[in-house]
Amino acid sequence: MAWRVANSLLTLRDQFNAKFPGRNKASDGTIGDPSHQGTDSDHNPWYGGIVTAIDITHDPAHGVDIDRITDELQASRDPRIKYVIANGLIMDTRPQFNPWQWVRYTGDNPHTSHFHLSVVASPLCDDPRPWNLPILGGASTQPPTRPPTKPRFPLPEGHYFGLITGPNESHGGAPESMGGIPNEQYYVRLIQEELQRLGFAPNYPGWADGIFEQPTADAVSAWQRAYRPNSTSRWGEVWWDDWADLIRP
Ligand SMILES: [Zn+2]
Incomplete structure (x- = not known):
């Protein structure tokens, strides 16, 4: 089946690649691997053949700090965001889930080696405008809301x-x-x-x-x-x- 990745996510990946050319991509991903297929993961093409999720690898040594990035995604209030997962927490923007608040993520994978971003299943997902995140050089008129962050607890339940x-x-x-x-x-x-x-x-x-x-x-x-x-x-x-x-x- 023909599939493609939502344009907003390709823009985000291009922004990271341009800003951090040496970044580790070991945990990057778009289309679901066999373990995703048969699940309702946004990594499977589903919205008109479009994959609406991306994973970007945590690589703090090269500047790609998923705690900082996901905080900036939260602060951005970008309407393209459906939900974000990182370091054992999830922030879902949909009204039935504490919108825009971080809560404990109870899925199998605590997402410590990458963050996951799902975008909305609407034409907005193909909005190719750059993401306005300070770490990517965006929002220059708007300073980060707080000093550089320290990570949230990165271990799974019981550890x-x-x-x-x-x-x-x-x-x-x-x-x-x-x-x-x-x-x-x-x-x-x-x-x-x-x-x-x-x-x-x-x-x-x-x-x-x-x-x-x-x-x-x-x-x-x-x-x-x-x-x-x-x-x-x-x-x-x-x-x-x-x-x-x-x-x-
Ligand atoms: Zn993912």
């Missing part, structure tokens, strides 16, 4: 940041080949740097190494005792609610 020697649910900076999530050391380092900044960890260079071992667990426990004495989380582990208090809601 936490903890000892690298812990069970599979404990994420401590392991590489992807060892069962880690993409950029796992980066997330552990954010925790370590925040503990340093708050005075719960030694402040020498190199302490924040992206590997979660006992000294990091001890620093987390000390922070929890000070800031979250009634926490239901386990001591020395950084769960969703700890992350919300320590790094970012």
